[in-house]
Amino acid sequence: MKDYEATPAYAIPECAPFLLENSGTECCLCIHGFTGCPALFMPLGETLFALGYSVSAPLLPGHGTSPEDLSGVSELEWFRAAARELESLLGRYGTVHLVGLSLGGAIASWLAAEYANNAGLGRLVLLSPGFGLAEKKFYSVDYEASQDMLIPLPRRPSRGDGMDASRYGYPAMSLKSVGQLILATERAKSSLGSIRARAMALYTSADAVADPEECAKAIAAIPSMARVHRYEGGEHNLLLGPDRADVIGRIMTFLAFRA
DSSP states (O other): OOOSOOOOGGGOGGGSOEEEOOSSSEEEEEEOOTTOOGGGGHHHHHHHHHTTOEEEEOOOTTOSSOGGGGGGOOHHHHHHHHHHHHHHHHTTOSEEEEEEETHHHHHHHHHHHHTTTOTTEEEEEEESOOSSBSOGGGGGOOTTTSOOOEEEOOOOOOOSSSOGGGGGSOSEEEHHHHHHHHHHHHHHHHHGGGOOSOEEEEEETTOSSBOHHHHHHHHHTOTTEEEEEEESSSOSOTTTSTTHHHHHHHHHHHHHOOO
16 A cells, blocks of 8 residues: 555656757756656756757656656666666767766766766766765665565645756655665765766755765765865755755856866
């Protein structure tokens, strides 16, 4: 029996991947987080598009349908799906920048390491990157032996204040998929030393989802890290929180200036 509000995510068009194609040679690959969807990137995507960038925001496997679908997806499937999209974009654009939020930040980091020698890879932008979970109880779970279950997630009520995209994410998460999320964070952390793309990281000390201390350690391990900013408040999803205008501004500045 489901103990979460069963609004079917697949019935919401905003859960679909989107591609905003511009006439320029630069594209931003935006990778969403765990239980999220591409809609969270729409305000950023529209701003990028207005400045001449093309924007691709794919949907990760197991997302955009129903929470139960996450339980059968491995962490490698998330990485491989993002890699396929990056390969496609590299074949069509001169430069592809990586922008990742939460789990998407871990995936973007791994991609930056895997494609470090590709001349078409541009810059790396990490937003509240998922390099460790703030809730430590999930590290003591035996995911192989545990029975799967759906864990309800808080849903923000619709307020018409520009942050309603948060409602397009899942209202619950599969326990089994949390185990895969942990594996994904470990895979990403093991690749950080190979990153060569000029990078920027934005995170918050108030993050209750991604451990801020683990985030800071991971950021320090990236040799090409150029800019880091830590917010002292707000929420995990920096694109929806009170600092979202500042976050978008910092991303624009970082991508626009080559220094």
